[in-house]
Amino acid sequence: MNExxxxxxxxxxxxxxxxxxxxxxxxxxxxxxxVLIVGLGGLGSPVALYLAAAGVGELHLADFDSVDLSxxxxxxxxxxxxxxxxxxxxxxxxxxALNPQISLQAHRQALDADSLAAAVTAVDLVxxxxxxxxxxxxxxxxxxxxxxxxxxxxxxxxxxxxxxxDPRREDSPCYHCLYGHGxxxxxxxxxxxxxxxxxxxxxxLQALEALKLLAGFGEPMIGRLLLIDAFGSRFRELRVxxxxxxxxxxxxxxx
Numbered sequence: 001m002n003e004x005x006x007x008x009x010x011x012x013x014x015x016x017x018x019x020x021x022x023x024x025x026x027x028x029x030x031x032x033x034x035v036l037i038v039g040l041g042g043l044g045s046p047v048a049l050y051l052a053a054a055g056v057g058e059l060h061l062a063d064f065d066s067v068d069l070s071x072x073x074x075x076x077x078x079x080x081x082x083x084x085x086x087x088x089x090x091x092x093x094x095x096x097a098l099n100p101q102i103s104l105q106a107h108r109q110a111l112d113a114d115s116l117a118a119a120v121t122a123v124d125l126v127x128x129x130x131x132x133x134x135x136x137x138x139x140x141x142x143x144x145x146x147x148x149x150x151x152x153x154x155x156x157x158x159x160x161x162x163x164x165x166d167p168r169r170e171d172s173p174c175y176h177c178l179y180g181h182g183x184x185x186x187x188x189x190x191x192x193x194x195x196x197x198x199x200x201x202x203x204x205l206q207a208l209e210a211l212k213l214l215a216g217f218g219e220p221m222i223g224r225l226l227l228i229d230a231f232g233s234r235f236r237e238l239r240v241x242x243x244x245x246x247x248x249x250x251x252x253x254x255x
Contacts, residue, residue, distance in 0.1 A: 003028065009101065013055050026215035027055060033214045034058040034123040038111075038139055040087040041065075042189065042199030043153050043206065044129035045077035050207035052095040052102055056214065059095065060123055062107035063087040074189075074196035113138070121146045125213055127206055128152045131188050133179070140175035143167060144249045149220075150175065151209045153202040156192050160202040160228035163240070164209050164221040167249060172222050173240050176248040198230045 005013075005027060016022050033056050037044050040063040051059060067075075067082040067090050075087075082090035088108045095104055111119055120126055120142040128139045128150060136152065143150040149166040152175055166172040189199075205226070212218040227236040244250050 005031070009055065016054065021217035022215050026217060029215050030055050030211065031057045033125070034060065035210060035214070036060040036062060036119055036123040036126045037129055038062045038126065038135065039129035039131065040077060040091045041071065041129065041131060042074040042194065042196070043155065043203040045075045046200050046203035047127050047129055047207045047210070048077055048091055048095055049098065050204060051210060052099045054211055055099070056102065058103040058105065060105040060107065060119060061088050061091055062111060062119065064108065064110040074194065074199050076200065116142045117145065120148050123148065125210055126150050127210055129203065129206070136175055136179070140165065141248050144174050149213055151206045153206040155199045155202045156189055156194050158195060158198065158230040160198050160230065162202055162205050162209070162221060162226040163224065164213070166220070166222050169222060171242060173242040174246060174249040177243040177246045178225065178240055180247065195230060198228070202228065
């Protein structure tokens with residue numbers, strides 16, 4: 001990949017390059033970055049769109065599902081013509097049209113332990129935009145093993161959550177530290193419902209956290225959990241600590 005920005009890139013990304021916190025150096029860091037997005041639904045749609053628009057150089061898209069009519073109320077990377085199509089293929093077409101200057105890699109099959117480990121190792125950062133506990137746990141374990149930062153978001157009904165886990169930092173908790181006692185029987189959006197702008201909000205915040213980590217500016221949400229109450233339009237932040245006894249990232253994890 002070229003280690004400079006073309007005139008077209010300077011114009012395309014000019015509004016964020018104007019920010020002193022990003023500038024040309026930060027834009028070059030984004031251009032060199034490789035990111036894995038797990039899930040291309042309500043959360044993954046704004047994540048993929050905003051990271052592509054921002055000029056993240058290589059996006060790896062993972063989803064084994066296809067587009068359904070009921071998805072279109074919130075999964076804005078897809079449209080009516082995409083119904084029945086692989087979500088990965090639908091997103092590939094949309095992102096290529098949005099920004100043909102970036103590279104796109106596809107993972108159309110469900111990722112097992114080995115393929116997930118390889119997919120995580122191949123990138124600089126992972127965004128978990130999935131909708132179930134078992135996938136989140138598997139993605140977290142792969143990120144801890146590969147020492148890759150993980151931006152995790154969730155939304156259901158009228159409630160959202162967001163946090164960043166960075167195993168490169170000794171003080172950072174991992175997903176399992178917070179949710180290790182969760183249940184695979186938890187409700188999904190298809191069962192409990194969700195309002196579209198909420199997943200758009202959480203996904204947009206995930207994209208923002210990713211840009212901060214990749215370009216090297218701001219204060220990422222490491223050790224913090226953002227709780228969003230869409231019903232009352234209220235935001236609450238909790239401090240979270242690493243669990244030294246965590247089965248994934250704690251001292252006993254490799255014992």
